[in-house]
Amino acid sequence: MDIKAFGLAIAQIAEEKGLAREKIIESIETALAAAYKKEYGEKSQVIKAKLDVKTGKMEFWQVKTVVDQGMLYTDEELEQLQDKAIEASEEKIKFNPEKHVMIEEAQKDNADIKVNDEIKIPLEEKADFGRIAAQTAKQVIIQKIREAEKESIFQDFKLKEGEIMSGVIQRLEGKTVFMDIGKTMGILNREEQVMGEFYRPAQRLKVFIMKVEQTSKGPVIFLSRAYPKFVSKLFELEVPEVASGQVLIKSIAREAGSRTKIAVASTAEGIDPIGAAVGQRGTRVSAVINELGGEKIDIIEYSDEPEKYIINALSPAKIMEVRILPKNKALAIVPNDQLSLAIGKDGQNVRLAAKLTGWKIDVRGHENLDEEALALEMKEAIREEEAERLAREGKGKSEKAAETPIVSEEVVKTGEKEEKKAKKTKKAKTGEKIEEIAGDKPKKEKKAKSKTKTKEK
Numbered sequence: 199m200d201i202k203a204f205g206l207a208i209a210q211i212a213e214e215k216g217l218a219r220e221k222i223i224e225s226i227e228t229a230l231a232a233a234y235k236k237e238y239g240e241k242s243q244v245i246k247a248k249l250d251v252k253t254g255k256m257e258f259w260q261v262k263t264v265v266d267q268g269m270l271y272t273d274e275e276l277e278q279l280q281d282k283a284i285e286a287s288e289e290k291i292k293f294n295p296e297k298h299v300m301i302e303e304a305q306k307d308n309a310d311i312k313v314n315d316e317i318k319i320p321l322e323e324k325a326d327f328g329r330i331a332a333q334t335a336k337q338v339i340i341q342k343i344r345e346a347e348k349e350s351i352f353q354d355f356k357l358k359e360g361e362i363m364s365g366v367i368q369r370l371e372g373k374t375v376f377m378d379i380g381k382t383m384g385i386l387n388r389e390e391q392v393m394g395e396f397y398r399p400a401q402r403l404k405v406f407i408m409k410v411e412q413t414s415k416g417p418v419i420f421l422s423r424a425y426p427k428f429v430s431k432l433f434e435l436e437v438p439e440v441a442s443g444q445v446l447i448k449s450i451a452r453e454a455g456s457r458t459k460i461a462v463a464s465t466a467e468g469i470d471p472i473g474a475a476v477g478q479r480g481t482r483v484s485a486v487i488n489e490l491g492g493e494k495i496d497i498i499e500y501s502d503e504p505e506k507y508i509i510n511a512l513s514p515a516k517i518m519e520v521r522i523l524p525k526n527k528a529l530a531i532v533p534n535d536q537l538s539l540a541i542g543k544d545g546q547n548v549r550l551a552a553k554l555t556g557w558k559i560d561v562r563g564h565e566n567l568d569e570e571a572l573a574l575e576m577k578e579a580i581r582e583e584e585a586e587r588l589a590r591e592g593k594g595k596s597e598k599a600a601e602t603p604i605v606s607e608e609v610v611k612t613g614e615k616e617e618k619k620a621k622k623t624k625k626a627k628t629g630e631k632i633e634e635i636a637g638d639k640p641k642k643e644k645k646a647k648s649k650t651k652t653k654e655k
Contacts, residue, residue, distance in 0.1 A: 205251055215347050216381065223251060225342035229335035234258050237331040238324055242296040245321070258321040262299045265291065266313050351381050352417035355410045362431045365421070367401045377405065377421060390422035393455040395491055404489055406431060424454035429495070432486045433460070439474040446471075448500040451553035455493060459511065459550045461500040472497050498554075504528065508559060511551035515540035518564055524580050527558045534563040 208226075212219045230247040239245050239260075248257040270293050271279065278284045291298070304311045311317065327335070365377035365384060373388040375397050386405065391397070405421040406428040412418075422428060430440075430447045439445040444466040452458040462471035475497050476483045483495055498510040505520040508528050515536045521529040530548075532540045540561045541548050552559045 204254070208251065211343070215343060215350075217343070217346050217350055221346045221350075222343065223249060225339050225346065228342055229338040230256060231258070232338045233327045233331040233335035234321070234324060236334045237327050238321075240296055242294055244297055246318075256323060256325070258323060260296075260319040260321055262297060262317050262319065264301050264304045264311055264313055264315045264317065265293070265298045266301045269313070348416040352410060352412050354381065355407065355417060355419050358407050359410055360407065360427065362404050362406050362428065362435070364402060365405050367397055367399050367403065369399060370397060377403070379405070379419065379421070382417065382419060384419040384421040386421045386423065390420070390424050392423050392491065392493075395423070395455065404432070424452075426450045426452040426458070429458050429460065429486065429490070432489055433475060433482075436482045436485045437475055437477070439466075439469060439471075444469055445474050446500075449554050449556075451550045453546065453550065455491070457494040457496070457546060457550060458490075459496045459498065459554045461498050461507070461511070461554055463500040472499055496550075504555070504557065507555055508551065508557060511554050512540050512547065512559070512561070515547065525558075525582070526556070527560065528555075530559055530561045531564050532561060534565045537561065537563045 208219060208222050211217075212222050215222075227247045227249050230249060231245045234247065235243060235245045244261040246259055246261055250256075269289075269291055271290050275284065275290075276292065279286060299317060301311070301313055304315075304317055308317075363379055365379040368376050368378050368383065370376070373391075375386040375391070377384045377386060384405065384407075386397075390408065397403075403423070405423055406425050408420045408422045408425060410417055410419050427450070429452060430450055433447060434441045437445065440447060444464065446463050446465060447460055448463050449461040450458065451460075460475075462475050464471040464474075474482075483497065487493060487495055496513065498513055501507040501510060504522055505528075508520045508530060509517045512530055512532075515532060517530050517532055517536075517540065519531045521531070523529055530540065539547070542550075548559050548561050
């Protein structure tokens with residue numbers, strides 16, 4: 199054996215397959231053991247081999263497991279097992295002299311040996327193998343290298359879950375797109391594709407690695423271009439402040455192919471998070487939009503104050519006021535001319551704002567707002583919320599709790615304020631109407647006053 203050439207061949211295979219040199223040597227040792235067993239061993243034997251790459255020396259040994267009587271089937275149990283009178287047990291085994299050795303016999307050579315330990319019995323070194331044994335060794339090497347390659351690919355891509363990478367479309371099968379992403383193929387399923395995008399072979403695209411699964415046929419990598427995090431990862435590539443952590447993407451809401459809203463916040467003093475994300479003359483956000491095929495992106499500033507956060511999230515509409523209601527609801531009051539803009543086409547703007555903030559947002563026009571109805575609605579919501587709380591705490595059934603007007607002082611005050619506000623608004627409107635009516639009859643009032651003065655004289 200030319201050891202130098204053999205060592206070079208191992209190094210070359212390791213480099214081509216992207217495997218560790220030790221993995222290749224391990225595969226060769228397994229193949230040598232299989233060849234030895236085929237040529238010189240018995241069918242049930244467990245044979246292992248060791249190869250010294252530097253000297254070319256090979257060692258072979260047989261492995262036997264130490265067992266005791268309690269681990270073995272009795273003759274009666276073996277008969278029952280053969281007749282299918284009993285089922286096979288994982289705890290018991292059938293004794294095989296080629297694979298097992300009784301503990302009493304094993305302890306004659308080594309008193310410290312225990313049950314389930316393995317003993318190695320050296321075998322005669324062989325260097326000459328027949329054609330069948332050599333063919334067996336070849337098949338084992340190919341199989342082991344493939345298995346090692348699949349495991350290496352799985353481990354590599356498992357670490358890349360949640361990252362984006364570039365790939366080339368290889369083929370299309372129906373609505374499923376198969377992409378070359380380096381060492382293996384990735385799958386872009388229909389539900390993870392962007393609506394309106396067209397895919398063609400040889401097209402290069404950036405994709406998000408959703409998850410990696412190990413199967414009997416090897417690792418399967420699932421890709422996505424519709425996942426919301428895909429947008430945040432694109433911003434990490436284009437915006438250095440996001441990559442370094444000076445600007446954080448706090449939340450993201452996306453309707454793939456149409457529109458995305460992201461909330462950003464700065465962790466470093468003096469950095470404008472929106473300005474950093476947009477870039478000079480919009481260069482940074484434009485690069486992301488181009489990668490997404492023209493998808494609209496709204497960048498808003500995150501706030502710990504729910505009212506302010508919701509106002510920002512509903513942009514570009516101008517919001518007059520936001521009121522926080524029970525049950526994680528919020529009411530956004532807008533000028534009537536801004537109502538359609540706040541809601542958006544098919545309700546998209548308010549829907550994305552709700553996803554972004556985590557609040558259920560109701561948008562109403564200022565002129566059509568009924569304060570009295572709103573106050574009653576809020577009181578009812580407060581009662582329902584308190585009823586649910588009591589039911590959760592086990593202090594009464596939800597129906598009884600809903601009828602009980604026992605609520606916290608803070609909640610009562612909130613309801614009373616809304617009710618007073620509604621009454622004031624109603625009085626103001628009534629006063630305006632009275633003044634209008636009174637303004638139509640000034641002459642009659644003057645005549646009545648003059649008559650009264652005449653009588654007094």
